[in-house]
Amino acid sequence: MKREFAVIGLGRFGGSICRELSMEGMDVLAIDVDEDKVNEFKNFASYAVIADSTDEAALKELGIKNIDHVIVAIGDNIQASILTTVILTDLGIKKITVKAQNDYHEKILKKIGADQVVHPERDMGKRIAHNIISNNILDYLELSDEHSIVEVKVGERMLGKTLVDLDIRANYGCNVVAIKRGKEINVSPSADDALQKSDILIVIGADNDISRFERHLV
Ligand code: ATP
Ligand code: ATP
Ligand code: CA
Known part of the structure; x- marks a missing residue:
C-alpha cells in the first residue's frame, strides 16, 4: 500500500525520515529551500523540489493538499517551522508531524494544530x-x-x-x-x-x- 508523504526540511532528521520512507517503498515528496539538499534527494525520493514552505502559494502549487501526512523537519528556524505548520493546518492536511526545537516551540505547535510533535534530540x-x-x-x-x-x-x-x-x-x-x-x-x-x-x-x-x-x- 503506497501512501503519500511530504517531508519539509531535509537536514539530518528530515533527510533520515525521507530516506527511510522511500526505502520502504512509500511515495515521498521532499521539499527544501536549499538546492544542494534537494539534489541530494533527487535519486530516491519520488519528487524532490526546491520551495520555501512559508510561501503558501508555493505549497499549494505543489499539490500539498492531496498529501495524507506531512512531516515538518525545519529545526533552527522556529519561525519558519511555525508558519509552515499554520499554513498546513489551514489547508486541512490530515496529519501533520513537526519537529520541535524546545519546549516552548512544542507548546506553540500543539496549540496551532500539529497532530504530533517530536523532539528527537531530547x-x-x-x-x-x-x-x-x-x-x-x-x-x-x-x-x-x-x-x-x-x-x-x-x-x-x-x-x-x-x-x-x-x-x-x-x-x-x-x-x-x-x-x-x-x-x-x-x-x-x-x-x-x-x-x-x-x-x-x-x-x-x-x-x-x-x-x-x-x-x-x-
Ligand atoms: P538537523 O536535522 O540536521 O539537526 P536542524 O534541525 O538543525 O537539522 P535545520 O538545519 O535548521 O534543522 O533545517 C533543516 C532543513 O530545513 C535545512 O536543510 C533547511 O534548508 C530547511 N529549511 C529551513 N527553512 C525552510 C523553509 N522555509 N522551507 C523549506 N525548507 C526549509
Ligand atoms: P544539538 O544536539 O542541539 O543538535 P548540535 O549537534 O547541533 O546540537 P552543537 O550545537 O554544535 O551540536 O554543539 C553542542 C554543544 O557542544 C554546544 O553547547 C557547544 O557549546 C558544545 N561544544 C562545542 N564544541 C565544544 C568544545 N570544544 N568543548 C566543549 N564544548 C563544546
Ligand atoms: Ca540540529
Whole structure:
C-alpha cells in the first residue's frame, strides 16, 4: 500500500525520515529551500523540489493538499517551522508531524494544530542516558511527563526468580506487561514462571518508580 508523504526540511532528521520512507517503498515528496539538499534527494525520493514552505502559494502549487501526512523537519528556524505548520493546518492536511526545537516551540505547535510533535534530540538523549545507567536497559519510551515504558534485560539480581518472588508491583509500583523470550513475546506473563538469562522484561510505571526499579534490580 503506497501512501503519500511530504517531508519539509531535509537536514539530518528530515533527510533520515525521507530516506527511510522511500526505502520502504512509500511515495515521498521532499521539499527544501536549499538546492544542494534537494539534489541530494533527487535519486530516491519520488519528487524532490526546491520551495520555501512559508510561501503558501508555493505549497499549494505543489499539490500539498492531496498529501495524507506531512512531516515538518525545519529545526533552527522556529519561525519558519511555525508558519509552515499554520499554513498546513489551514489547508486541512490530515496529519501533520513537526519537529520541535524546545519546549516552548512544542507548546506553540500543539496549540496551532500539529497532530504530533517530536523532539528527537531530547528523546534520544533520554534513551541513551538510561542505556548508560545500565547496559541492561535496552530501550526507554516516554508515555507522558510522568510515565514511561522500559525494556530491560533480566539482570543477575532477577535471575531464577519469579515475578512473585520479586514482587515488582508492590515493591516498585511498576507493572511487567510482557516478557520476551527469544522470538516469543508473552503479553500475559505468569507470576510464578522463573526468569531466565536473556529474558527481556517490558515494564510500565511512573518515572520515579521506574528509576527505583532500575537502580535496585537492573
Ligand atoms: P538537523 O536535522 O540536521 O539537526 P536542524 O534541525 O538543525 O537539522 P535545520 O538545519 O535548521 O534543522 O533545517 C533543516 C532543513 O530545513 C535545512 O536543510 C533547511 O534548508 C530547511 N529549511 C529551513 N527553512 C525552510 C523553509 N522555509 N522551507 C523549506 N525548507 C526549509
Ligand atoms: P544539538 O544536539 O542541539 O543538535 P548540535 O549537534 O547541533 O546540537 P552543537 O550545537 O554544535 O551540536 O554543539 C553542542 C554543544 O557542544 C554546544 O553547547 C557547544 O557549546 C558544545 N561544544 C562545542 N564544541 C565544544 C568544545 N570544544 N568543548 C566543549 N564544548 C563544546
Ligand atoms: Ca540540529
